[in-house]
Amino acid sequence: MLPMMLALVILLPLMAALGCYFLRVSAIRSLIVLITGICIAATSLVLLGGGSFTYSPGTLLGVSWDFLVTLADFSLLFVILYYAFKLKNQLIKIFAVLQIIPLAVFELFFVDHAVEVPAFYADSLALIMVAVISIIGSLICFFAIPYMKEHEEHLHLVNSRQPRFFFYLVLFLGAMNGLVLSNNILWLYFFFEVTTFCSFMLIAHDETEIAVKNAIRALWMNSLGGVAFVFGMIWAYTEVGSLSLQTIINAGPMGGLMIVPVGLLCIAGFTKAAQVPFQSWLLGAMVAPTPVSALLHSSTMVKAGVYIVLRLAPAYAGTFFSQGIALCGAFTFLSCAAIAVSQSNGKKILAYSTISNLGLIICCAGLNTPWATSAAIILIIFHAISKALLFLCVGTIEQGIGSRNIEDMHGLYLKMPRTAIITIIGILTMILPPFGVLLGKWMAIEAASSNMFVIVMLALGSALSVVFWARWAGILLTAPIRKKVPAESQDILTRFTLKTLAGATVVLSLFSPAIYTRLIEPMIGKTYDISAGVFTSPVGTYAVYPIFFVLAVAFVYAWLETKKSGNIQNSQSYLCGANVKEPGVQAFIGPMNKPVGLTSSNYYLEALFGEEKLTLWINFVALALIVLMLGGAV
Known part of the structure; x- marks a missing residue:
């Protein structure tokens, strides 16, 4: 067999x-x-x-x-x-x-x-x-x-x-x-x-x-x-x-x-x-x-x-080399999260985020404790699901609107409601509790609690990750309320794949305590105590099931309130001057009595986090860390 x-x-x-x-x-x-x-x-x-x-x-x-x-x-x-x-x-x-x-x-x-x-x-x-x-x-x-x-x-x-x-x-x-x-x-x-x-x-x-x-x-x-x-x-x-x-x-x-x-x-x-x-x-x-x-x-x-x-x-x-791997991984996690903040290309955001999260897994390998190993395996599982989902969503969006720039995804729900909702689910599973990726990050930070340099980099990298994920989710949510938006047509295999991965990110997160007890604990021994879906370590707790309950209640409440708001008449926003009253036109009367079109975009802080600003320096520091890791170990 x-x-x-x-x-x-x-x-x-x-x-x-x-x-x-x-x-x-x-x-x-x-x-x-x-x-x-x-x-x-x-x-x-x-x-x-x-x-x-x-x-x-x-x-x-x-x-x-x-x-x-x-x-x-x-x-x-x-x-x-x-x-x-x-x-x-x-x-x-x-x-x-x-x-x-x-x-x-x-x-x-x-x-x-x-x-x-x-x-x-x-x-x-x-x-x-x-x-x-x-x-x-x-x-x-x-x-x-x-x-x-x-x-x-x-x-x-x-x-x-x-x-x-x-x-x-x-x-x-x-x-x-x-x-x-x-x-x-x-x-x-x-x-x-x-x-x-x-x-x-x-x-x-x-x-x-x-x-x-x-x-x-x-x-x-x-x-x-x-x-x-x-x-x-x-x-x-x-x-x-x-x-x-x-x-x-x-x-x-x-x-x-x-x-x-x-x-x-x-x-x-x-x-x-x-x-x-x-x-x-x-x-x-x-x-x-x-x-x-x-x-x-x-x-x-x-x-x-x-x-x-x-x-x-x-x-x-237990070697210096192990500590060096933890430092290299943590530095990759932080530096690539920082560069991702400056990106508006959806695929590049996902690419830098991937490298960043891989750095976090390697950092866990370097920390080399049972707690860190648990974190690494949880991250491998849940990062794979969420990241596959998001890449496929970007590909679907690109074929639908002809762009992978997230600034072109404003109001995507009105054009591609199915894909927009699934993309939002994928993004939220990357940054919110009780989903598996954040559980893995929490485990990693808990495991690094005794290493000051590593835990500072992990905390800063996690904070920067929230910036680019939340910005993307916010863009996808910028759409006027409509009573009914017709779903876009999709091939059955496209729809099946996206829905399956979206469902897996949520369902497997719900079963993350069982994944830990059935698959991880037998291999590395008991590290976390689990009772009623709450992970407990000597440092802190992560309440999977209680947070899921709160999330479900919040979702139902938001759904009901959204349905009520469908009948509300929206007034046009004030645009720094007399609004142009043509239907569907977002503009105001500006200087020289001429209409000025409304444009909006996010800050990408390229002066601080741009690729051209950071890439050379992070490569130099990373190479120095690798040399230090090998040389110091010998």
Whole structure:
């Protein structure tokens, strides 16, 4: 049974990807994506219910799977090298060679292939990741079916690129599941590289100059992470004598130069998670079609980075290096939240917010306590859902109004009421109690209570997050009251995906105490006391169910009052002069007796938080922190 389920979550996406590429009929491709998504989502839940396991797949027709993975790994590296020459990029060439040669020497002269290493290992963390990848990733693929059809209509393409697009999109899911389940570090590295290549191809999908440029940046930055991974892996093997990730972790905290291999593996995680100063590749990825952005930011790719850092946490617990990771994560959380304040592009707000929240998860890994680990896992779950929802909402809005600028979303409810309401729900779940993202932030701040530098950065970053989220929600709520606004027409898969994710953000938040007690507590031990849905720690409490009750009462009251206000006659606002009385015209009589149109916009404080103002400095500080983290640990 277990081999079949592993084949479903890892190999089925590969077979489905091939089907999407070669069976070039739209209806067949859509059916393949739907069936694959349902299968891997259902299988992930069965695996989650089954609990921890260790497994080795044996052979395929007498050939070792280790050999097949090694062969596939070198093939992929040579494909990357081919693209390096095709694109004439020296950095990608150098980083590809710096992986191929050491890996070949390692495989041929260092690794004892006679020693069997379990290929797969799963605990609650890995199984939660599989569920997040399989369920949310599948929903994003469902959304992509109608989205890409309209996307290509806007581009006026003669020949559809959807076969190639869905090949990499679906393959991504299998690669991520393989990554989080791998115990053999060579397997983990292979899946790490597959996600790098898939992201490169998906970012470059539209083949515009800016798309190719940003795809190249993503490839060389993640290839840099691949180099760090290879050298960290080789060094860890020489120190521990095993390819088993669990053996490396269970060797205990390392000191002196022995911390370097773990540090290099964490740097690989930093690049994959787009932590400052490696954030530019993920920001550039915003040029890709929206499903790609949603997949990269919510359930795959960047989550691979935080998974690696979190998975390795026991190997650096109690060291200076661990404190350095907490500082680096907290700094990323604060700095990217600050830059997000200056953004009006919806996708960029989501991108900076993603990097910021990933920094918070990595900070929790660095704090390295049971409380911090609880916070990290809660954040992984709920951030993935809310962020996937918001990215897909922005994509839907962009196709509806032709803009992703939040200033163009004033009065969106009158044009796209369904999408506007769902977007507001997504935003509120990012900043308000009792929803899961804020629960995770509360846990993180509680866990950092003994570290003054970290807790100050987390508090400031949380405050800045409220600024840009509340501003966006306020814009969406600026619409005159109407008795009845007709709902916009949506494809059934679009509507299903958005409603499912919106419902999941609320329902799973309601069940967050059960998620903690059933999934997190058995893995890390009891940290929080829970009674009547109230999380209690030595520092404070977070009342999930009581707040939900208050929220429900407030919602019902607001709904009733809104229905009453539908009959109220609104008077025109005073506009600093005599109002122009033409129907539907928002203007006043200004200087020279001429009408002046009404314009309104938000403050974005670019002089304080602008990208051009802060990016260079935060990159410099982040690089200094990383050097301090590695150097101080040694």
